[in-house]
Amino acid sequence: MTPTQAFLSGNLQAYILVALLLFVIGLATVLIRRSLLIQFMGVELMLNAANVALLAFARFRGGDVQGTVFYLFIIAVAACEAAVGLAIVVALYRHKQTTDSDRADSLRQ
């Protein structure tokens, strides 16, 4: 199998590339979009990119079970982050009637 074929059928390089691209898209969402809710989705996407890289390395470099255990811990932390982050967004909306992160800068004044 040539390297290109191996890449297209999914070797370690291909999985890491997908993970990096997902991370970059998530980072772009956080930096460029303004709504807090979609920035939150971008953070979830970055966490998932880390998960893809973790499980790909676990598969191709040994240590399958450890990788999945850490994946479990990561999704527990992501669930906590979802609960607290969304509560903060709801509290902000109740306070200032907005979910725009540019308008939530009153701590600077």
Add this chain to the structure above:
Amino acid sequence: MFLIFALITLVGALLMFRLKNLITAGLSLVLCFIGIAGLFVLLGNPVAAALQIIVYSGAIVVLVLFVIMLLASHEEENPEKPRSIQRWGSAVTVSALGVGAIWIVKNSKILASPTTPNVDPMTLNRLGASLFRDHLVGFEIAGLLLLAAMIAAVSLVKREL
């Protein structure tokens, strides 16, 4: 198969980035997470795939969609100021990071070195044994963290305690 799921994942992520309507953006995030679950199946890890669908696309994204619908802010609001320096700066930074990532993965000798994939797929049996034998403290701390996050969410949203 790998190409199909990788394309589903990346297209879902790009749609989430581009779409103006927040609800359709959340739904394309579900598409992206389903693609990631497919990648996990291809990695021989059906446990992680099931958890991905249940927890991410089933719970977290649905929670976000509920909040979007509750807050009645379905579209991004008009910008207060254009802030074009920040926007273009972040676009340039992000595209430089993306090109650098592709370049690094393409030229990395360590990533390209021959691999020995584990042949047996992940089972709940092995995962549970390792979780409760070797990582019991971490498991308990994760439970405590979830409880703390639940209390924090309730106390943040409640008007007066």
